[in-house]
Amino acid sequence: xxxxxxxxxxxxxxxxxxxxxxxxxxxxxxxxxxxxxxxxxxxxxxxxxxxxxxxxxxxxxxxxxxxxxxxxxxxxxxxxxxxxxxxxxxxxxxxxxxxxxxxxxxxxxxxxxxxxxxxxxxxxxxxxxxxxxxxxxxxxxxxxxxxxxxxxxxxxxxxxxxxxxxxxxxxxxxxxxxxxxxxxxxxxxxxxxxxxxxxxxxxxxxxxxxxxxxxxxxxxxxxxxxxxxxxxxxxxxxxxxxxxxxxxxxxxxxxxxxxxxxxxxxxxxxxxxxxx
Amino acid sequence: xxxxxxxxxxxxxxxxxxxxxxxxxxxxxxxxxxxxxxxxxxxxxxxxxxxxxxxxxxxxxxxxxxxxxxxxxxxxxxxxxxxxxxxxxxxxxxxxxxxxxxxxxxxxxxxxxxxxxxxxxxxxxxxxxxxxxxxxxxxxxxxxxxxxxxxxxxxxxxxxxxxxxxxxxxxxxxxxxxxxxxxxxxxxxxxxxxxxxxxxxxxxxxxxxxxxxxxxxxxxxxxxxxxxxxxxxxxxxxxxxxxxxxxxxxxxxxxxxxxxxxxxxxxxxxxxxxxxxxxxxxxxxxxxxxxxxxxxxxxxxxxxxxxxx
Numbered sequence: 001x002x003x004x005x006x007x008x009x010x011x012x013x014x015x016x017x018x019x020x021x022x023x024x025x026x027x028x029x030x031x032x033x034x035x036x037x038x039x040x041x042x043x044x045x046x047x048x049x050x051x052x053x054x055x056x057x058x059x060x061x062x063x064x065x066x067x068x069x070x071x072x073x074x075x076x077x078x079x080x081x082x083x084x085x086x087x088x089x090x091x092x093x094x095x096x097x098x099x100x101x102x103x104x105x106x107x108x109x110x111x112x113x114x115x116x117x118x119x120x121x122x123x124x125x126x127x128x129x130x131x132x133x134x135x136x137x138x139x140x141x142x143x144x145x146x147x148x149x150x151x152x153x154x155x156x157x158x159x160x161x162x163x164x165x166x167x168x169x170x171x172x173x174x175x176x177x178x179x180x181x182x183x184x185x186x187x188x189x190x191x192x193x194x195x196x197x198x199x200x201x202x203x204x205x206x207x208x209x210x211x212x213x214x215x216x217x218x219x220x221x222x223x224x225x226x227x228x229x230x231x232x233x234x235x236x237x238x239x240x241x242x243x244x245x246x247x248x249x250x251x252x253x254x255x256x257x258x259x260x261x262x263x264x265x266x267x268x269x270x271x272x273x274x275x276x
Numbered sequence: 277x278x279x280x281x282x283x284x285x286x287x288x289x290x291x292x293x294x295x296x297x298x299x300x301x302x303x304x305x306x307x308x309x310x311x312x313x314x315x316x317x318x319x320x321x322x323x324x325x326x327x328x329x330x331x332x333x334x335x336x337x338x339x340x341x342x343x344x345x346x347x348x349x350x351x352x353x354x355x356x357x358x359x360x361x362x363x364x365x366x367x368x369x370x371x372x373x374x375x376x377x378x379x380x381x382x383x384x385x386x387x388x389x390x391x392x393x394x395x396x397x398x399x400x401x402x403x404x405x406x407x408x409x410x411x412x413x414x415x416x417x418x419x420x421x422x423x424x425x426x427x428x429x430x431x432x433x434x435x436x437x438x439x440x441x442x443x444x445x446x447x448x449x450x451x452x453x454x455x456x457x458x459x460x461x462x463x464x465x466x467x468x469x470x471x472x473x474x475x476x477x478x479x480x481x482x483x484x485x486x487x488x489x490x491x492x493x494x495x496x497x498x499x500x501x502x503x504x505x506x507x508x509x510x511x512x513x514x515x516x517x518x519x520x521x522x523x524x525x526x527x528x529x530x531x532x533x534x535x536x537x538x539x540x541x542x543x544x545x546x547x548x549x550x551x552x553x554x555x556x557x558x559x560x561x562x563x564x565x566x567x568x569x570x571x572x573x574x575x576x577x578x579x580x581x582x583x584x585x
Contacts, residue, residue: 110343114363117367120337121340121343124338125341125343127340131301131346154330154333157328157333158333162325
């Protein structure tokens with residue numbers, strides 16, 4: 001069985017290279033969301049370059065589209081496109097690898113970038129699955145800062161109304177946004193109570209822990225008659241001590257010294273994961 | 277006088293087609309009554325999605341359905357659909373290229389006395405400015421039906437605006453020439469060319485009749501396809517005339533008049549006069565009263581042509 005934790009450190013390194021080459025990117029959120037994406041693409045969802053035309057494939061929408069670098073790294077690892085091409089072309093003039101998901105690229109269903117769209121779109125996808133009696137599942141990953149968008153809660157209401165148990169939303173709860181701590185910008189506590197009061201099944205976990213991620217997604221599949229939200233408590237900048245839990249790393253580009261330190265930290269993380 | 281509003285014509289086509297096509301889905305935002313879509317909801321409850329008063333959700337859900345093979349028609353008052361959910365139309369429909377048809381009902385100043393919050397005098401400009409969004413303002417119930425049938429045959433996003441009230445027929449059941457994305461030349465004329473869309477086509481035809489009695493020949497072009505604009509039809513009609521007059525139920529900027537002026541200025545320069553609503557909250561009244569007040573009627577169009585020839 002593949003060591004997903006070790007893989008995640010390699011993919012984080014890809015992200016750092018993308019951002020340094022492209023001279024921009026949302027580095028902190030890429031690091032926090034990486035384990036969620038790796039678990040989804042390598043353990044949970046039936047999505048691959050071979051089945052993108054299969055109506056029974058699972059559906060994924062990256063609602064926090066600014067973490068596209070993490071998504072690119074994961075999609076490349078799944079074989080949708082070569083990682084070398086992404087690193088070389090990311091954000092460059094005329095590139096297909098732009099700073100938010102675009103469905104002209106293989107593996108990407110919907111364009112995103114403006115926050116608060118992914119969940120309502122997934123409600124439509126999940127409704128279509130119910131109408132056609134297909135058993136695919138629909139997943140979206142949102143940021144916690146994104147939850148201030150009112151349209152999220154329109155989707156939350158509709159998913160409950162239509163009992164969309166084929167829908168699973170994940171909140172990358174890294175507690176930081178551009179302006180600082182989410183609780184100072186627009187308080188979110190307690191997310192668990194909020195979603196629960198809207199009729200959702202709520203699972204709160206450490207979103208950088210693969211055992212907890214797997215257990216949460218597996219539990220979501222057993223829930224009947226209600227959508228599930230996984231509040232994935234993560235660490236922004238996860239993987240390098242110089243970035244972790246620092247709002248300044250929302251979209252900072254590392255300098256040469258920082259790059260060396262981050263890569264060293266990520267390699268150490270990988271080594272530790274291989275020996276766990 | 278016709279008593280069937282264009283919105284009802286939409287429902288009738290969708291109900292007929294839904295008999296065979298289970299992928300047709302109608303979505304409303306607490307608007308099934310005002311959209312005349314309650315019969316569809318009653319007949320095809322499994323193909324109907326109510327989202328409540330949530331226009332942003334309406335459009336995003338429609339996009340998600342489309343992405344999974346459905347053919348969604350999302351109907352909501354044009355005032356809300358074209359502004360409240362503008363970003364969803366831009367990102368989830370146009371940018372993601374999903375097969376969503378947005379139906380703006382009670383468009384323009386249909387809700388005459390309800391105030392500017394309920395008027396959509398900016399929707400042509402707003403929707404036309406989005407790449408990959410098509411914009412249609414059919415003129416009567418027969419053309420509306422043909423447009424819906426045509427839209428069911430492709431898989432691209434579109435925005436349609438229809439009014440609340442029945443409008444006088446421009447065409448007949450037997451004779452409604454329609455080619456997708458091609459304007460309909462209703463009359464020919466060498467003095468003036470009237471290019472109109474939506475509810476202004478009927479008055480344009482009447483204006484041409486009034487002028488004919490006075491020896492002035494006016495061409496009338498039904499530009500139901502505001503985007504993609506039928507430039508060829510504009511050049512043909514304008515090129516034969518000394519004056520071009522546009523008529524639309526829209527703000528004076530960014531609508532049909534602006535687009536026609538761009539084409540005429542480049543391709544066949546001559547005087548163009550734009551008849552439109554003012555750049556201000558419109559006066560209170562019924563549609564007819566408001567149109568009459570601003571000269572958006574047959575007399576007003578004919579008078580404008582005589583003054584400018």
